Amino acid sequence: MSARDALLDAYQATLLEQGQRATTLSVVAARAGVSKGGLLYHFASKESLAEGLIARLDELMEEDVAAMRDAQEGASRYYVRTSVWTGGDFDLAFVAVAQLAQESHAGAQDAMRRGRQQWLELIRAEVGEEATARAILLLGDGLYFDAALGGAAEPSGGLSISPEELMPIVDRLLAASGT
């Protein structure tokens, strides 16, 4: 793995586990096993670390949207199923960028909006009925909110739910909306 990726991983993980305040250049550098100077060779400023993370999310989001579009089970089921926290690359990047967005980082807010917009459109295309589409989007949002509370350590604050429990609910919403 390139030092650049290691630094981005360290930035992302620290953001998730400790939050913005604790995510200093020294901490990120140390976690990635380089010096502050080393970090600043790859990322000229803290802001460029944020941009790097957002770019990473953009790529992962593109893959995710493509997979959602092609999903056999349908967009809505795919979306809800994959919104349950697994600690995978996408989850990590998504929740870390969500943190940046909450700190009023404009680029992060844009990335979140773009991604959620695409998800909503695919769900809408499948569901037809607007309110149901929104509700399904909200279920996924709720899953990410749970993951974001309590940090990566104990995601969902002990109130977790498995995909198996959740899918029947999605089926019900789809059925009731006449899909």
Place this chain on the structure above:
Amino acid sequence: MSARDALLDAYQATLLEQGQRATTLSVVAARAGVSKGGLLYHFASKESLAEGLIARLDELMEEDVAAMRDAQEGASRYYVRTSVWTGGDFDLAFVAVAQLAQESHAGAQDAMRRGRQQWLELIRAEVGEEATARAILLLGDGLYFDAALGGAAEPSGGLSISPEELMPIVDRLLAASGT
């Protein structure tokens, strides 16, 4: 309004609008119209500001849970309806404390867990079926997630939904679960 409350309001608002990083003692003091020294008379440390905010949420949460328990429309409908962002006192305190929780503040994480636990129990008592109860809790979580992204300025990132649109969905979930 007491200076103490003004300071807590300023802390809460800055946290919401700018995030942890930008929420410094100077900013909070200036926003409340006092000096840093003045702030530190009322709150001896930054941590005690956080504790003050959590205590405030605890009180509001207690009122909210009581209202939810007594709600004519039932706990689930009350919960979802009041989870839509209004910018009211409860919303502000809840999302601000959620921010602290995401920064790994143990006290904030506990407060969130306690509150969500009480909500879930009331929903569970009404709904009976576990998965449906979780799904209803998730809808509310999703609404708060939306509010938290984008800051208080443009809550829900332009993908907002009104209580009127959402209630039929809740009714459907309740009906399907045999309530």
Place this chain on the structure above:
DNA sequence: GTCTATAATTGGATAGAC
């Protein structure tokens, strides 16, 4: 109860050696 002044520390970033 609130202010000013200031101490102590940390954080982001630069310069230049290797």
Place this chain on the structure above:
DNA sequence: GTCTATCCAATTATAGAC
């Protein structure tokens, strides 16, 4: 491409005047 040394600004917190 990475490190050390260093600078400057910002941040939390204290001391003591009013």
